[in-house]
Amino acid sequence: MKRNTIDILTLGCSKNLVDSERLMFQLEANGYRVTHDSEHPEGEIAIVNTCGFIADAQEESINTILELAQRKSEGRLRRLYVMGCLSQRFMEELQTEIPEVDKYYGKFDWGQLLHDLGKAYRTDLHIQRHLTTPSNYAYLKISEGCDRHCSYCAIPLMTGHHQSRPMEEILDEVRFLVSKGVFEFQVIAQELTYYGVDLYHRRAIAELVERISDIPGVEWIRLHYAYPTDFPTELLRVMRERENVCKYLDVALQHVADGVLEAMRRHITSRQTYDFVEMLRREVPGIHIRTTLMVGHPGETDDDFRQLLDFVRWARFERMGAFAYSEEAGTYSAKHYDDTIPEETKQARLSKLMRLQQNISAEIQEAKVGQRLKVVVDREEGDYFVGRTEFDSPEVDPEVLISKADKPMLETGRFYLCQIQSADDFDLYGKIIV
16 A cells, blocks of 8 residues: 555535535645545555445445445555545444444545545635546536525435535635636536525526626536426527537436426426426527436326327427435435336336437437537547537537547647537537638
8 A cells, every 4th residue: 555645535415526526625734645436445544435325325425434444454554544425424434334434524524534634625725626527628517505495305314405506616726626627517416506595695597607608718607407487588698699608408307297296396286397498498599408218106197197298299308317316315306205116117218218219319319420520629538529518418428529630639628619410319420621
């Protein structure tokens, strides 16, 4: 093991990644060498930033902790710490079941970890981070927590009430990141459309995005995790008018049948959901909508599922993910509903829904053949340079593949004008023009 070296492993979402990046910078400022998600960790200390969202994520986090605990028992690791959502939610159980961990920390108290290492949290460095993403983009977390109470969701149990970050602090962070070469920002929150209600007593997301777009050097702003009920429509004007605000919105709709929406406690009707999607497309021509849907929530009937399929055929989402309901301890659904839909029924519905979306995605991608699109190149991979358009968020969305045979010398982290030559179900293939 390498002395004075700390290995950090981040599981789960991009919001966790931001926390890891902040911790890494603080550790480095205190003299440590830090690695992130190393394939061959060799540090004397390991820190696991866990996810506790759904059962699969919880299992991955626990397996990672157990693997590191085994390394510690073999003398290949001196200390092991665990932080993040899983330990926030199940700290007592984890302390009992995996006592090999030196200490568990919740989602918001990881600053104490520095103190326990005999170091100090540097408040003067609070907006600075060690970026683990490619140098051209970063995730920008604008708030924590969620005041929604969807029946199936355990996030509020881990993150608590919505807490907006002060606007000036966020803008300072953007300026700092721009000074380091970042020009693309993925704005993230558990529920970004609620931003500002706690601090400014109004929905201030439109103002925040507009002020970010005013900062010299900001080329792309992309918005993740909106909520359809009481949506701040002023945000659509900003998206429509500002060239550096991508025509892209990630908004989880979950379902469309009235009975399921009511059981989910989504505070929206089927008609309002249709109207919401129509409004997005009317107010922001060319918008690409990313959504998430759920099948198998308690009470979902065959007719409810048929309505969901009809909705997806009508909406033709450019980007869509879906998952089957799983009961999460402590949620409203777990307390008030019986999870009686068989797992095989849930999986059959999920497969049918995703097959439908695959066909829709293929048609949407094929319609882009012949278009000229602005593309940022993220990396090299085999025989291709891999890039994205404004409609593609990193890690989760389709990509643009550019053959090295056509253009052997492209620079990663730069924009190019690309003509789309072909498409498959998800990805595009293009040739650089400029």
